Amino acid sequence: MTDEYYMLQALKEGRKAFEIGEVPIGALVVMDGKIIARGHNHVEKLNDSSAHAEMIALTSAFHFLGSKYLPDATMYVTVEPCLMCAGALFWSKIGRIVYGADDEKNGYRKYVVPLPPIKEAGVGPWPFHPKTELLSGVLKEESALLMKEFFKLKR
Amino acid sequence: MTDEYYMLQALKEGRKAFEIGEVPIGALVVMDGKIIARGHNHVEKLNDSSAHAEMIALTSAFHFLGSKYLPDATMYVTVEPCLMCAGALFWSKIGRIVYGADDEKNGYRKYVVPLPPIKEAGVGPWPFHPKTELLSGVLKEESALLMKEFFKLKR
Numbered sequence: 001m002t003d004e005y006y007m008l009q010a011l012k013e014g015r016k017a018f019e020i021g022e023v024p025i026g027a028l029v030v031m032d033g034k035i036i037a038r039g040h041n042h043v044e045k046l047n048d049s050s051a052h053a054e055m056i057a058l059t060s061a062f063h064f065l066g067s068k069y070l071p072d073a074t075m076y077v078t079v080e081p082c083l084m085c086a087g088a089l090f091w092s093k094i095g096r097i098v099y100g101a102d103d104e105k106n107g108y109r110k111y112v113v114p115l116p117p118i119k120e121a122g123v124g125p126w127p128f129h130p131k132t133e134l135l136s137g138v139l140k141e142e143s144a145l146l147m148k149e150f151f152k153l154k155r
Numbered sequence: 156m157t158d159e160y161y162m163l164q165a166l167k168e169g170r171k172a173f174e175i176g177e178v179p180i181g182a183l184v185v186m187d188g189k190i191i192a193r194g195h196n197h198v199e200k201l202n203d204s205s206a207h208a209e210m211i212a213l214t215s216a217f218h219f220l221g222s223k224y225l226p227d228a229t230m231y232v233t234v235e236p237c238l239m240c241a242g243a244l245f246w247s248k249i250g251r252i253v254y255g256a257d258d259e260k261n262g263y264r265k266y267v268v269p270l271p272p273i274k275e276a277g278v279g280p281w282p283f284h285p286k287t288e289l290l291s292g293v294l295k296e297e298s299a300l301l302m303k304e305f306f307k308l309k310r
Contacts, residue, residue: 048214049223049246059203068204083282084246087239091204111267111282127238127266 003076003098006030007139010076010100013040013053014146020045024146027053027077029061029070029094036073037061053077054085058092069093071131078143080107080136086127096133100143158231158253161185162294165231165255168195168208169301175200179301182208182232184216184225184249191228192216208232209240213247224248226286233298235262235291241282251288255298 006028013026017040029037039056043049054077062068074096081089081099086108089097102109112127128134161183168181172195184192194211198204209232217223229251236244236254241263244252257264267282283289 043223046217047221047223048217049248050210050213050217050243055205058205062201062203062205066202068198068202082242082246084239084242087237087242088205091237091239093204 001033003135003138006035006074006076007078007098007100007143009035009038010078011139011142011146013038014078014143017041017053018146018150024150025053025077025079027057027075029057029073029075031061031065031070031073036064050084052082052085054081055088058088058094062092071095074098076138078139079103079147080109082106083108083111083127086112089132090128093129094132096135097128098135098138100136100138101140101147102136156188158290158293161190161229161231162233162253162255162298164190164193165233166294166297166301168193169233169298172196172208173301173305179305180208180232180234182212182230184212184228184230186216186220186225186228191219205239207237207240209236210243213243213249217247226250229253231293233294234258234302235264237261238263238266238282241267244287245283248284249287251290252283253290253293255291255293256295256302257291 010026010028014024018024022041022044026040028035037057037060039053041053042051061070070092072095075094076098078100080103165181165183169179173179177196177199181195183190192212192215194208196208197206225247227250230249231253233255235258
């Protein structure tokens with residue numbers, strides 16, 4: 001399966017968040033081609049500002065595998081992770097991160113190195129595990145549109 | 156009560172982590188002089204690399220107050236928060252952060268502005284809420300010693 005296929009599944013998670021009034025971000029953890037964990041924003045529902053899609057999907061993957069590290073897994077997330085989620089992805093030693101739309105306001109790139117090929121462009125050190133691969137921009141228009149629709153309704 | 160008093164309570168949490176073989180970091184959330192949440196590392200026990208003392212104490216405080224923001228609360232944590240916990244503290248809009256020992260290896264200061272009075276010394280922007288106050292170094296020797304003892308035993 002392609003990155004686009006998994007990102008479409010992550011977008012489905014994002015739409016679930018949209019439907020319950022949460023910031024519409026979705027995330028998956030995939031290993032050996034199988035989706036082992038899903039998550040979408042639960043900040044409002046849980047009254048927990050740390051209940052981001054990535055945190056929920058990571059914790060679910062740890063439980064599923066009985067392991068606190070995910071070196072052979074990929075995280076798909078519709079929007080650029082924030083600093084907290086980037087930190088959680090660091091601790092997870094995840095093998096690969098694929099995200100969709102950039103987040104100029106709250107994305108981790110505000111603080112640290114944006115992408116491996118352009119390490120010198122960032123302000124601080126690479127925040128992920130040294131072996132973690134990163135790809136951005138997969139279905140970014142779709143992910144950005146979902147966010148735009150949500151915040152248009154909120155205004 | 157003084158910051159030292161609360162930090163001693165956070166150290167008690169850290170010792171609980173020590174006793175169960177977890178990296179000995181403890182955290183509290185205090186509001187109106189009352190300890191409303193406690194947490195210590197649960198990474199090994201939960202097989203979850205994101206189960207840091209601060210994350211557990213924050214989530215517990217959100218649940219206790221039924222609020223996803225903590226503008227009137229103080230987080231006491233024995234060791235400098237990592238990038239993930241700094242991000243979670245940002246989202247919580249916590250009023251004040253007091254930490255003990257510095258963490259040169261995994262502390263958030265590796266990436267971002269260390270302390271408000273020396274904003275220019277950091278590599279990236281201030282990671283916390285603009286209104287969050289920060290104090291470091293409270294009982295830092297005790298906190299650092301607990302960590303040192305733990306890693307000495309691990310070797």
